[in-house]
Amino acid sequence: MRVWTKTVSTAILAGALLAGGIAGGLWTGADRAYAATATTANGVINVSGSGEIMAKPDIAYLSIGVQSEGNTAAAAQKANAAKINKVTQLLKEKWSISADDIQTSQFSVQPNYTYNEKEGQKLKGYMANHTLSVKYRNLDKIGQLLDEATNSGANNVDNIQFSVENPSAYEEAAIAKALDNAQSKASAVAKSAKRGLGALVNVTVDGGEAQVFTQRENAMSKALMDMSGGTEIQSGQVTVKVQVSAQYEMR
Numbered sequence: 001m002r003v004w005t006k007t008v009s010t011a012i013l014a015g016a017l018l019a020g021g022i023a024g025g026l027w028t029g030a031d032r033a034y035a036a037t038a039t040t041a042n043g044v045i046n047v048s049g050s051g052e053i054m055a056k057p058d059i060a061y062l063s064i065g066v067q068s069e070g071n072t073a074a075a076a077q078k079a080n081a082a083k084i085n086k087v088t089q090l091l092k093e094k095w096s097i098s099a100d101d102i103q104t105s106q107f108s109v110q111p112n113y114t115y116n117e118k119e120g121q122k123l124k125g126y127m128a129n130h131t132l133s134v135k136y137r138n139l140d141k142i143g144q145l146l147d148e149a150t151n152s153g154a155n156n157v158d159n160i161q162f163s164v165e166n167p168s169a170y171e172e173a174a175i176a177k178a179l180d181n182a183q184s185k186a187s188a189v190a191k192s193a194k195r196g197l198g199a200l201v202n203v204t205v206d207g208g209e210a211q212v213f214t215q216r217e218n219a220m221s222k223a224l225m226d227m228s229g230g231t232e233i234q235s236g237q238v239t240v241k242v243q244v245s246a247q248y249e250m251r
Helices: 073-094 139-151 167-192
Strands: 025-028 033-036 044-055 059-070 102-116 120-136 156-163 197-205 211-213 215-218 223-225 231-233 238-250
Touching: 044 167, 059 073, 059 102, 059 139, 073 102, 073 120, 073 139, 120 139, 120 156, 139 156, 139 231, 167 197, 167 238
Parallel strands: none
Antiparallel strands: 025 033, 044 238, 059 120, 059 156, 102 120, 156 215, 197 238, 211 238, 223 231
């Protein structure tokens, strides 16, 4: 599951200060403020820029689990195994989800204790848990899938994560926005230093690829009921973001 996160850093233009120029400035753009200093040691300005594209998600990562109790660990595990097998069979056979897109993300069998002041801690039984991480691409039918999984025994449906499976399809547009953002910063620095902005001499895409900021939704709090009483999940949009580091000449 490709999920990226990125911390946006402040653009720093390092170097010696131009005599009579700026000793350090603060500019506030449309989306954020950035600090900068100018350099004349080698006549260049170093800046960072970021660009964002909103995209409709094309894949969802579902967390579908089963919990069961039993008087013994073996009993709890046996009961849970029967339920999770039924859910897995539903996903593979009725919903045609490949085995490659179904993965166990959590499995545990643990004692379940109760406590009161009179008796103290007391073993109540055992709790078995088996959770599946499922990739699913038909986003319009997620609600129906979750309803049927619940009817088949799933009783622990957690967060749904929406994303784009191929972020490179959005990179070009995001890079263009990031370079525009970087050039705007560099122009402001050059102007404040009483210089002109020259050519772009070097640029790198930080991280080497677009970053996807996925949308995470709680399956229960974001579920809506349609006229038939089924669950309807809203996929919304995700953010594809690129950050670049650029170097410009000063004239």
